[in-house]
Amino acid sequence: GRAKQFLESQNISIGDMISIKKETVKYRGMLLDRAEDADQLHIVLKMDSGYNVGIAIDGAEVELIDKGEKPEINLPPLDIQRDPEKKDVSIISTGGTVASVIDYKTGAVHPAFTADDLLRATPELLDEANISGKAIMNILSENMKPEFWVQAAQSVADEISGGADGVVVAHGTDTMHYTAAALSFILETPVPIVLTGAQRSSDRPSSDAFLNLMSSVAIAKSDIAEVTVCMHSTENDNQAHIHRGTRVRKMHTSRRDTFNSINSPPLARVKEGKVKIIDKNFHYHKRGECQLEVNDSLEEKVGFIKSYPGITTELLDYHIDKGYKGLLIEGTGLGHCPDHLIPSLQRAADEKIPVVMTSQCLYGRTNLNVYSTGRKLLTAGVIPAGDMLPEVAYVKLVWALGQTSQREEVKKIMQTNLKGEINEKSSSKYFLR
Amino acid sequence: GRAKQFLESQNISIGDMISIKKETVKYRGMLLDRAEDADQLHIVLKMDSGYNVGIAIDGAEVELIDKGEKPEINLPPLDIQRDPEKKDVSIISTGGTVASVIDYKTGAVHPAFTADDLLRATPELLDEANISGKAIMNILSENMKPEFWVQAAQSVADEISGGADGVVVAHGTDTMHYTAAALSFILETPVPIVLTGAQRSSDRPSSDAFLNLMSSVAIAKSDIAEVTVCMHSTENDNQAHIHRGTRVRKMHTSRRDTFNSINSPPLARVKEGKVKIIDKNFHYHKRGECQLEVNDSLEEKVGFIKSYPGITTELLDYHIDKGYKGLLIEGTGLGHCPDHLIPSLQRAADEKIPVVMTSQCLYGRTNLNVYSTGRKLLTAGVIPAGDMLPEVAYVKLVWALGQTSQREEVKKIMQTNLKGEINEKSSSKYFLR
Numbered sequence: 001g002r003a004k005q006f007l008e009s010q011n012i013s014i015g016d017m018i019s020i021k022k023e024t025v026k027y028r029g030m031l032l033d034r035a036e037d038a039d040q041l042h043i044v045l046k047m048d049s050g051y052n053v054g055i056a057i058d059g060a061e062v063e064l065i066d067k068g069e070k071p072e073i074n075l076p077p078l079d080i081q082r083d084p085e086k087k088d089v090s091i092i093s094t095g096g097t098v099a100s101v102i103d104y105k106t107g108a109v110h111p112a113f114t115a116d117d118l119l120r121a122t123p124e125l126l127d128e129a130n131i132s133g134k135a136i137m138n139i140l141s142e143n144m145k146p147e148f149w150v151q152a153a154q155s156v157a158d159e160i161s162g163g164a165d166g167v168v169v170a171h172g173t174d175t176m177h178y179t180a181a182a183l184s185f186i187l188e189t190p191v192p193i194v195l196t197g198a199q200r201s202s203d204r205p206s207s208d209a210f211l212n213l214m215s216s217v218a219i220a221k222s223d224i225a226e227v228t229v230c231m232h233s234t235e236n237d238n239q240a241h242i243h244r245g246t247r248v249r250k251m252h253t254s255r256r257d258t259f260n261s262i263n264s265p266p267l268a269r270v271k272e273g274k275v276k277i278i279d280k281n282f283h284y285h286k287r288g289e290c291q292l293e294v295n296d297s298l299e300e301k302v303g304f305i306k307s308y309p310g311i312t313t314e315l316l317d318y319h320i321d322k323g324y325k326g327l328l329i330e331g332t333g334l335g336h337c338p339d340h341l342i343p344s345l346q347r348a349a350d351e352k353i354p355v356v357m358t359s360q361c362l363y364g365r366t367n368l369n370v371y372s373t374g375r376k377l378l379t380a381g382v383i384p385a386g387d388m389l390p391e392v393a394y395v396k397l398v399w400a401l402g403q404t405s406q407r408e409e410v411k412k413i414m415q416t417n418l419k420g421e422i423n424e425k426s427s428s429k430y431f432l433r
Numbered sequence: 434g435r436a437k438q439f440l441e442s443q444n445i446s447i448g449d450m451i452s453i454k455k456e457t458v459k460y461r462g463m464l465l466d467r468a469e470d471a472d473q474l475h476i477v478l479k480m481d482s483g484y485n486v487g488i489a490i491d492g493a494e495v496e497l498i499d500k501g502e503k504p505e506i507n508l509p510p511l512d513i514q515r516d517p518e519k520k521d522v523s524i525i526s527t528g529g530t531v532a533s534v535i536d537y538k539t540g541a542v543h544p545a546f547t548a549d550d551l552l553r554a555t556p557e558l559l560d561e562a563n564i565s566g567k568a569i570m571n572i573l574s575e576n577m578k579p580e581f582w583v584q585a586a587q588s589v590a591d592e593i594s595g596g597a598d599g600v601v602v603a604h605g606t607d608t609m610h611y612t613a614a615a616l617s618f619i620l621e622t623p624v625p626i627v628l629t630g631a632q633r634s635s636d637r638p639s640s641d642a643f644l645n646l647m648s649s650v651a652i653a654k655s656d657i658a659e660v661t662v663c664m665h666s667t668e669n670d671n672q673a674h675i676h677r678g679t680r681v682r683k684m685h686t687s688r689r690d691t692f693n694s695i696n697s698p699p700l701a702r703v704k705e706g707k708v709k710i711i712d713k714n715f716h717y718h719k720r721g722e723c724q725l726e727v728n729d730s731l732e733e734k735v736g737f738i739k740s741y742p743g744i745t746t747e748l749l750d751y752h753i754d755k756g757y758k759g760l761l762i763e764g765t766g767l768g769h770c771p772d773h774l775i776p777s778l779q780r781a782a783d784e785k786i787p788v789v790m791t792s793q794c795l796y797g798r799t800n801l802n803v804y805s806t807g808r809k810l811l812t813a814g815v816i817p818a819g820d821m822l823p824e825v826a827y828v829k830l831v832w833a834l835g836q837t838s839q840r841e842e843v844k845k846i847m848q849t850n851l852k853g854e855i856n857e858k859s860s861s862k863y864f865l866r
């Protein structure tokens with residue numbers, strides 16, 4: 001390719017420190033190997049900042065600063081002795097930034113790493129536990145679907161039956177909270193199951209993966225035998241929060257502390273590997289309290305509809321006509337949608353399709369008894385979801401319809417607290433924090 | 434009716450303090466008049482808490498505690514002398530709790546009051562300004578639609594051309610932020626336009642309407658000539674925040690301080706009638722800086738689609754097939770949706786239908802240059818909305834498509850900051866507060 005020839009002609013090879021001048025900009029960094037699908041017109045530098053940048057060679061002036069060594073690739077698989085004193089923690093990788101490399105050509109991030117690579121990148125994990133790793137898929141989490149939740153749940157269950165004392169699931173952040181909720185409902189777990197990831201954006205070069213992984217392993221060793229999400233608790237790189245899998249939401253596009261518990265406090269804080277429960281009165285499931293169980297039958301045909309001023313009743317009819325088995329509405333305020341949707345909601349009820357109502361406010365809880373709108377919705381059979389997050393209620397509905405096709409049963413499941421997703425009375429004190 | 438006979442037989446009339454025993458529960462309160470549409474089987478008490486409760490008379494034991502006076506209704510219209518020293522503020526009422534009465538039968542709230550009633554309830558308003566009031570519609574805001582935004586905008590414009598120094602719009606809280614954004618784009622205003630409302634739920638009897646109205650009138654008299662939302666800033670009943678109409682969102686189903694500015698600080702604080710600008714460096718439009726202008730042509734056929742793990746490409750096709758003129762997607766993370774939607778997004782682009790991408794994280798901003806998913810979306814013509822809120826971007830798209838049907842023009846409008854809805858660079862410091 002042209003880039004290769006160009007570099008060879010300058011006697012520059014992978015691993016060298018070079019500087020490149022392009023028009024008025026000067027870059028300095030280590031020349032990286034190109035990805036498989038890279039074109040031949042770009043080279044990629046790892047800058048001192050740690051951020052990788054792709055540069056078109058056209059019109060570039062390159063200068064060698066230091067000869068370096070080509071970094072080894074295709075390393076042999078890790079061979080680590082098990083320490084019987086330590087807990088056994090499995091890390092399952094599904095993809096996302098936490099397991100990704102920079103796409104050389106564009107500077108965009110593609111998921112590519114395996115769990116073994118994660119370990120090589122973070123050998124400190126091995127001080128904490130006997131770590132075994134497995135990459136079960138390799139996708140950006142925006143591409144997650146219910147069938148992948150099942151796959152992930154089964155892999156987690158395999159690790160647990162295989163003797164793992166705790167499982168960490170490396171996952172993209174975009175939909176980590178959906179997957180966390182799914183694993184919460186699918187699995188009854190005697191050990192901790194911790195989802196974690198990384199938020200690394202072009203303007204914030206240093207990765208948060210290390211702290212998140214280390215903290216997740218600490219939780220995997222703890223007695224919190226629930227499905228949780230473990231991510232930075234502040235913008236600083238020194239502590240993480242543990243959120244219940246049914247209470248958490250990604251609230252910022254790029255901040256490290258993007259994940260927040262909604263309508264409840266986080267479960268715990270991890271600092272320097274030490275786990276501290278935040279609210280002593282808060283009940284959580286302890287290690288060994290139950291047997292492993294996998295209830296992984298799901299109903300994918302569930303619609304997720306946001307109510308908005310221009311919404312039409314035809315949109316509901318579309319879902320009913322298409323054979324959707326359940327509908328989740330993200331309503332306004334206490335759980336409302338326009339009156340003119342009532343006929344279609346009634347039709348859904350007549351056809352035994354459960355319609356569940358949540359609030360796009362996110363904080364607080366539905367109450368269909370305050371306004372006439374709410375009363376009409378109740379009369380039309382709409383099921384209020386209490387203080388469940390819309391995303392969690394959607395996942396729960398997918399799961400509930402997998403357990404039973406009886407509308408009344410589904411209603412009962414939706415309104416029963418199974419995994420901490422509904423509080424009977426929510427304290428409004430956990431607002432925006 | 435039965436209830437009337439029953440009460441007459443006990444020599445009890447409207448305004449009396451009574452106690453009612455029903456099974457094991459005992460209620461104590463003032464007997465209220467029934468609403469027009471109430472049935473004949475219930476009576477309504479105003480409890481000491483201030484909360485009204487409807488009780489079926491069947492099997493109830495009633496006891497008279499104190500004779501009272503029937504409250505006056507059908508009062509004559511207000512006749513107030515204009516004070517030339519004071520500013521002229523118009524209050525336009527659209528409905529919602531702020532203008533509502535309890536539905537006697539069920540305890541549910543129906544919108545019913547007029548602006549004149551508001552004044553009677555809050556005569557203190559007249560100390561602050563010459564107040565004129567008008568009820569232009571009477572709906573719960575969950576039933577607001579784009580055509581009502583136009584009606585409201587025109588009424589506001591009428592008041593301004595009629596000489597108002599500021600206009601307060603009383604509005605339901607459910608969709609107040611959508612209407613605030615709509616008025617922001619439709620109107621160029623030389624005077625303040627302030628939306629306000631009330632959050633009163635069954636468990637919190639005292640209304641927040643008073644502080645909100647008083648503070649709104651203070652803003653209407655101020656030099657902040659923008660469309661703003663004025664609501665409680667804390668759970669206490671002593672100060673309000675002013676939020677830019679394009680930056681605000683209802684974030685809690687029931688707290689008084691439910692409205693929050695997202696990705697930016699509130700514009701100002703009002704305490705004891707005094708307006709304090711929060712960030713001195715923050716630019717806002719001053720009184721008289723521009724001429725009144727009404728750009729009220731809207732395109733209602735805009736779809737608002739939330740991305741979720743089970744979303745299908747057919748949902749997008751449905752909108753395209755139905756002749757939607759624009760689509761707003763609430764994506765995950767930096768503004769993503771599953772790869773399998775790309776063909777339909779490409780189809781939208783081919784048919785010149787603008788598709789705008791926002792993030793369901795709410796905080797932060799879209800960036801389609803970081804992940805391969807984002808790159809593919811850009812290639813398929815998707816328009817990233819920066820740090821615009823999904824609800825605001827939806828309203829803006831409805832408005833932009835009313836101004837032009839040229840896709841490129843719409844794209845330009847969507848990506849240009851018109852009313853403070855986009856910041857070129859967003860500070861991530863305004864997160865969850």
Ligand SMILES: N[C@@H](CC(=O)O)C(=O)O
Binds near residue numbers: 141197766
């Ligand atoms: N878009 C990526 C982001 C991340 O991994 O943080 C994903 O969710 O997979």
Ligand SMILES: N[C@@H](CC(=O)O)C(=O)O
Binds near residue numbers: 336574575605
């Ligand atoms: N549902 C009511 C709530 C309120 O007024 O606060 C409305 O939005 O009109």
